[in-house]
Amino acid sequence: MADISIGTARHIDLIKIRLGRDMKNLEKEGLKVRLKESSAGRFNFVSCQVMPDGGQKGDIQAIFRHHIARSLSDLILGQWQKLLLKDMIRENYYYFNEEERQNIFKYALSHVGYGRGGRKAVCQQLFKKRIMEKILDFLRHNNQIIVEGFIRFRLKDYVEQLEQAVERAVDDFLMEREYQEFIQLLKYFVEIQESRVELVHVLKLPGGAFQLLDEQKQVLRVDYLENLFMDLTEGEINYEDMLISTLITLAPKQIVIHNPDCEKKNTVMETINLVFWGRVRECTDCSLCRKK
Structure with missing residues (x-):
């Protein structure tokens, strides 16, 4: 007769349900299975006997x-x-409020493989393989396992990986918060600006540069933008920053983004949509798009 006892300080019902389901598969293999529940201090145990x-x-x-x-x-x-x-x-990031901790938790889940995608599924499979190997090795020499103690003392590498995932999640959360604050600031600038033009067409050129056209689809040339270009082009050119700064200065009532590769969204286009919410539309098939 084989006998293994599993203990935990919480969620004993989950263990009973899962073991009960899996032990039925053993019965199909010609084995008699019996589950027995007991407790000792703060731990509850499920004993599995197979004959x-x-x-x-x-x-x-x-x-x-x-x-x-x-x-x-x-x-x-x-x-x-x-x-x-x-x-x-x-325990480690108690200074965040409950909503912030919940957002960090969501980021952490994505780092350990929750969600859709092949890479995420592979991550979970690797975790499972390593944990199974550790459990099998432990059960070769022991017939009682307490889940919390096993995780703490036998899965230290796994716990370290979770800690690293949490650290990355905090970084992600802080970066996203900074980005949202940045967007709110830009939206404020747009709101207080007087619109200088009715409509601006935005075309992306080879090499990462952008071209702005007016309502007649002619290259937009405005004298008061020259100083802005001078400031932005000192040192290394960042075309995306230049585009956003120019659009904020112009504060157009409508922006048309000509983007035939619309499935390949990038950060600058997302930023424009957020900052100029309600003023932006995309064109994917016109003479300007095809000319690109």
Whole structure:
């Protein structure tokens, strides 16, 4: 008879449900399975007992340990990982308010592989493989495992990776907050500016430069922009900064962005849409677009 006991200080019901489901698969392999619940102090335990039923094949102990390891690794990634991230954010970044911590948590989840995308799925699979290997190695020498203690002492590399994910998430959050504050400042400048032109066409040229056209689709030439260009072109030219600064100075009532590759959105176009909200439209198929 094989017997493994799993303990936890929280979410014992999740363990019971998951083990109960996975143990049914063992019964299909000719094994009798029995689950028993107990408690000791602040820990609750689920004991899994597996006995041969005459129809099983292979090493019972190895099969049993593999099922347990797979169940626990899924639970650690599916439930404890989120708890660990939230604990790290709450303990180390307590000076953020609840809404800010929740945003950091969302960024952290993306860094550990939650969400769509092949790379994210691969990240979670790598985590699962390493955790399963650690659990299997532990169960070869022990028949009792406490989830929280196992994570703390046996999955130190994994916990360090979660801590790094939280650090990157905080950086992401701060950068996004700075960007939003920057957008609000630019919107304020636009609101207090008097519109100097009715309409501006924006064309992206080869090499990263932009061309601005007036309502008649002629190159826009305005005397009061010369000093602005002089200031912005000192040193290395940043065409995107120059474009945004020029548009803010002009404060047009309408902006048409000619962008035939509209599926390839970039930061400057997103910034223009945010700053000039309600004034921007995109054109993807006109003589100007085709000429590019």
